[in-house]
Amino acid sequence: DQQVKQNSPSLSVQEGRISILNCDYTNSMFDYFLWYKKYPAEGPTFLISISSIKDKNEDGRFTVFLNKSAKHLSLHIVPSQPGDSAVYFCAAPYGNNRLAFGKGNQVVVIP
Amino acid sequence: NAGVTQTPKFRILKIGQSMTLQCTQDMNHNYMYWYRQDPGMGLKLIYYSVGAGITDKGEVPNGYNVSRSTTEDFPLRLELAAPSQTSVYFCASSSFGIQETQYFGPGTRLLVL
Known part of the structure; x- marks a missing residue:
């Protein structure tokens, strides 16, 4: 049962345009969210986070x-660059040292 | 500063074989984690450790064991490999816990045939 859902698994966008990635969650107790970025054959790297006391973080x-x-x-990338081509994961901490991860969104930025 | 290193990068196992996935971090982090990522899925926590000598189960611990004898090392042991354990395994570390940034290793791709 997925607590963090990322639909629209892939997105193609022209260089310079905006990329918008969406993430929905089911657990109303979640109070902190993180986005990780992953290149092929590498581990995820932290990108940005937001606390539930805010509605925006830049x-x-x-x-x-x-x-x-x-x-x-949602995660907005403006302007998109070819180096942004990666898989982006939305995640939320819960329970005992656990992170609920979404399935990820593949972003392809076309030069 | 190497960060989090994992060995091997890739391994093929036969059903019933055992192996240890190695993970080392040089950032003096207290917390370490093992995740698995199945194709098209998010990462799932197998085991974690909050410090040397202390480990606990995550979401999917069955079929795995861990130990944490030093701050730097957190090996993951597969005792009787099964095809369901075919996955990419990531080790991660963080300073103070789950809301801190986790630093991930490059992963170990495991194929069980």
Whole structure:
């Protein structure tokens, strides 16, 4: 039973345009969310996080928006660059040192 | 500063064989984790450790064992390999716990035939 859901598994976007990745969660107790980025044959790397006391967090080209009432968050990448081509995972901590991960979204940025 | 290293990168096992996946971190992190990622799925926690000598089960611990005798090392043991254990295994570490940034190793791809 997935607590964190990422639909639309792949996204293709032109270089310079916006990439929007969506993530929905079912557990209303979640109060912190993270996005990880993963290149092929590498481990995930931390990208950006947001606490439930905020509805937006920005770091350079990356912005995460949180809508608690809808149990929805999104990651915006503006402008998209070829180096952003990767798989992006949404995750939320819960319980004893556990992270609930979504299945990931593949982003392909076309030069 | 190597971060988190994992060996081997790739391994093929026969059903019933055993092996140890190695994980070492040089960041003096207290917390270490083992995850598995099946194709098209998110990562699932197998075991974690909050410090040397302390380990606990995650979501999918069956078929695996761990030990943490030092801060740096956190090996994962598969005793009787089964095809269901075919997966990519990631080791990770963090300073203080689950809300801190986790640093992941490059992964070990395991195929059980």
